[in-house]
Amino acid sequence: xxxxxxxxxxxxxxxxxxxxxxxxxxxxxxxxxxxxxxxxxxxxxxxxxxxxxxxxxxxxxxxxxxxxxxxxxxxxxxxxxxxxxxxxxxxxxxxxxxxxxxxxxxxxxxxxxxxxxxxxxxxxxxxxxxxxxxxxxxxxxxxxxxxxxxxxxxxxxxxxxxxxxxxxxxxxxxxxxxxxxxxxxxxxxxxxxxxxxxxxxxxxxxxxxxxxxxxxxxxxxxxxxxxxxxxxxxxxxxxxxxxxxxxxxxxxxxxxxxxxxxxxxxxxxxxxxxxxxxxxxxxxxxxxxxxxxxxxxxxxxxxxxxxxxxxxxxxxxxxxxxxxxxxxxxxxxxxx
Amino acid sequence: xxxxxxxxxxxxxxxxxxxxxxxxxxxxxxxxxxxxxxxxxxxxxxxxxxxxxxxxxxxxxxxxxxxxxxxxxxxxxxxxxxxxxxxxxxxxxxxxxxxxxxxxxxxxxxxxxxxxxxxxxxxxxxxxxxxxxxxxxxxxxxxxxxxxxxxxxxxxxxxxxxxxxxxxxxxxxxxxxxxxxxxxxxxxxxxxxxxxxxxxxxxxxxxxxxxxxxxxxxxxxxxxxxxxxxxxxxxxxxxxxxxxxxxxxxxxxxxxxxxxxxxxxxxxxxxxxxxxxxxxxxxxxxxxxxxxxxxxxxxxxxxxxxxxxxxxxxxxxxxxxxx
Numbered sequence: 062x063x064x065x066x067x068x069x070x071x072x073x074x075x076x077x078x079x080x081x082x083x084x085x086x087x088x089x090x091x092x093x094x095x096x097x098x099x100x101x102x103x104x105x106x107x108x109x110x111x112x113x114x115x116x117x118x119x120x121x122x123x124x125x126x127x128x129x130x131x132x133x134x135x136x137x138x139x140x141x142x143x144x145x146x147x148x149x150x151x152x153x154x155x156x157x158x159x160x161x162x163x164x165x166x167x168x169x170x171x172x173x174x175x176x177x178x179x180x181x182x183x184x185x186x187x188x189x190x191x192x193x194x195x196x197x198x199x200x201x202x203x204x205x206x207x208x209x210x211x212x213x214x215x216x217x218x219x220x221x222x223x224x225x226x227x228x229x230x231x232x233x234x235x236x237x238x239x240x241x242x243x244x245x246x247x248x249x250x251x252x253x254x255x256x257x258x259x260x261x262x263x264x265x266x267x268x269x270x271x272x273x274x275x276x277x278x279x280x281x282x283x284x285x286x287x288x289x290x291x292x293x294x295x296x297x298x299x300x301x302x303x304x305x306x307x308x309x310x311x312x313x314x315x316x317x318x319x320x321x322x323x324x325x326x327x328x329x330x331x332x333x334x335x336x337x338x339x340x341x342x343x344x345x346x347x348x349x350x351x352x353x354x355x356x357x358x359x360x361x362x363x364x365x366x367x368x369x370x371x372x373x374x375x376x377x378x379x380x381x382x383x384x385x386x387x388x389x390x391x392x393x394x395x396x397x
Numbered sequence: 398x399x400x401x402x403x404x405x406x407x408x409x410x411x412x413x414x415x416x417x418x419x420x421x422x423x424x425x426x427x428x429x430x431x432x433x434x435x436x437x438x439x440x441x442x443x444x445x446x447x448x449x450x451x452x453x454x455x456x457x458x459x460x461x462x463x464x465x466x467x468x469x470x471x472x473x474x475x476x477x478x479x480x481x482x483x484x485x486x487x488x489x490x491x492x493x494x495x496x497x498x499x500x501x502x503x504x505x506x507x508x509x510x511x512x513x514x515x516x517x518x519x520x521x522x523x524x525x526x527x528x529x530x531x532x533x534x535x536x537x538x539x540x541x542x543x544x545x546x547x548x549x550x551x552x553x554x555x556x557x558x559x560x561x562x563x564x565x566x567x568x569x570x571x572x573x574x575x576x577x578x579x580x581x582x583x584x585x586x587x588x589x590x591x592x593x594x595x596x597x598x599x600x601x602x603x604x605x606x607x608x609x610x611x612x613x614x615x616x617x618x619x620x621x622x623x624x625x626x627x628x629x630x631x632x633x634x635x636x637x638x639x640x641x642x643x644x645x646x647x648x649x650x651x652x653x654x655x656x657x658x659x660x661x662x663x664x665x666x667x668x669x670x671x672x673x674x675x676x677x678x679x680x681x682x683x684x685x686x687x688x689x690x691x692x693x694x695x696x697x698x699x700x701x702x703x704x705x706x707x708x709x710x711x712x713x714x715x716x717x718x719x720x
Contacts, residue, residue, distance in 0.1 A: 093619040097509040289614040
């Protein structure tokens with residue numbers, strides 16, 4: 062059901078949502094950017110619509126709300142382990158179409174890929190999604206190419222009008238709808254883009270020969286292995302384990318799982334000191350192939366949602382979208 | 398008619414007497430080395446109308462228009478007026494050029510307008526200091542640099558201001574990639590280590606350069622809301638005892654640094670040698686003569702430092718002695 066609210070009516074509804082839910086949305090973290098006097102937009106708890114950054118894409122994705130960067134799996138003492146409590150409140154997440162499509166990928170990995178992940182599931186079950194539309198395309202995104210420009214699996218859609226006076230909403234979820242007071246019932250359809258500046262064509266018939274492609278060496282020479290592309294990506298799901306023995310008493314501690322990056326040293330280290338994918342080129346190849354090829358082979362659709370965050374955040378200006386297009390172009394030339 | 402010119406006045410008016418009789422140079426100060434590109438056109442016009450068409454980019458980030466005829470100084474001062482106004486230089490009488498030249502242009506590295514390493518807007522601070530200290534005939538050299546790389550060579554100045562930031566660490570965002578640890582080791586002072594997969598910063602060692610923050614891929618390390626500065630004092634080049642400036646304050650704030658600089662002018666007014674030619678005795682030599690303890694008393698007058706500011710109890714300088 063669609064509504065047109067005054068800003069005040071919408072804020073009142075938001076406040077009521079806030080009493081029931083922890084609301085996470087892209088937020089401006091002033092001065093917390095990489096460089097002096099720069100900001101970063103990332104997910105945080107918000108208490109009003111004004112706190113949400115509507116006019117630009119978040120630098121980091123919603124992923125960290127569903128999948129903590131550091132998650133304690135259990136605490137251990139000499140004879141016991143204790144699993145920490147999950148979230149106490151239900152959760153609302155404001156997100157864009159590309160990110161909502163990314164949630165489908167996260168679910169695929171953590172819920173449908175064999176056993177259900179206990180920690181992910183207990184958060185995920187409490188979450189409802191509020192779609193933020195995209196009136197115009199962001200500069201680096203290629204959601205249209207990836208078919209992620211229009212997500213329909215939202216619980217509600219909220220749009221604050223440019224004048225900041227009117228709020229449009231399409232509220233599908235019954236629980237969220239119960240909080241509606243006032244407003245005018247109208248037809249509301251989410252804004253979505255039908256064209257991006259960046260267009261990506263995925264290669265269709267990659268063979269093992271692509272391993273020898275010189276572009277891996279070329280990008281590998283430029284890559285510094287910082288992992289920003291992975292950490293900003295809404296679909297990267299890898300983690301590593303850390304066992305911490307408290308300094309004051311090493312018989313007590315905790316086991317954590319922590320985000321990991323396939324670009325950072327140590328990712329493929331194994332017992333005995335062996336490590337495959339030693340060069341950045343190999344690591345980059347692995348990442349690109351996973352996003353546009355390997356995942357699809359297994360689950361039937363590509364992993365990448367085309368949000369473009371990896372391009373935006375790379376300090377060495379390595380463009381994932383350009384890399385994919387180059388692969389496709391070379392493939393086409395080989396086939397001639 | 399012979400050329401009758403008060404060269405002392407000329408020099409204070411930011412002109413220079415050159416090797417060639419009747420020919421001088423006009424010096425334009427550009428605080429922070431930061432200017433509207435339109436000014437370049439104005440400088441060009443003066444150089445082509447009154448000079449020999451050549452301009453020297455001075456070591457202190459000003460312009461020196463060569464080959465001007467000393468009898469044209471008044472007209473040149475008229476032409477300098479829009480430049481002086483655009484750069485917001487303190488002036489006593491319009492159209493009379495620069496009212497002093499002893500306190501030199503406040504120079505700066507490019508700062509955080511552009512540089513990823515810089516911890517503050519150096520041009521802005523240079524302008525602020527310029528506003529506070531100029532015009533003054535006393536010979537002072539002050540420079541601002543964005544980080545401990547000290548590209549502005551501020552340790553060669555009476556006052557050097559080095560940008561610092563106090564790293565803020567959120568262990569909940571840290572993935573133990575160790576980019577900060579490696580960055581600090583290779584580019585800075587190796588002040589970071591890992592304990593139980595988390596970062597520990599050696600506070601004694603850390604110089605607040607901010608390298609770790611620029612390396613962090615997850616925003617686990619961010620800059621402090623407060624901007625901090627290191628104040629180095631009494632560096633100098635010159636014929637007698639060239640030496641690098643030494644740290645006086647570490648983790649200091651901008652307001653107190655400005656206050657200390659202003660206090661130092663009062664100290665020099667009090668202790669400058671009456672026999673100094675053209676009242677040109679360098680502040681560093683005055684401190685050498687009067688003693689650091691006395692200087693410190695004057696410098697810190699009315700200064701309430703932040704609790705985190707480290708003040709060096711005593712400062713010793715080395716350098717080469719030719720005197």
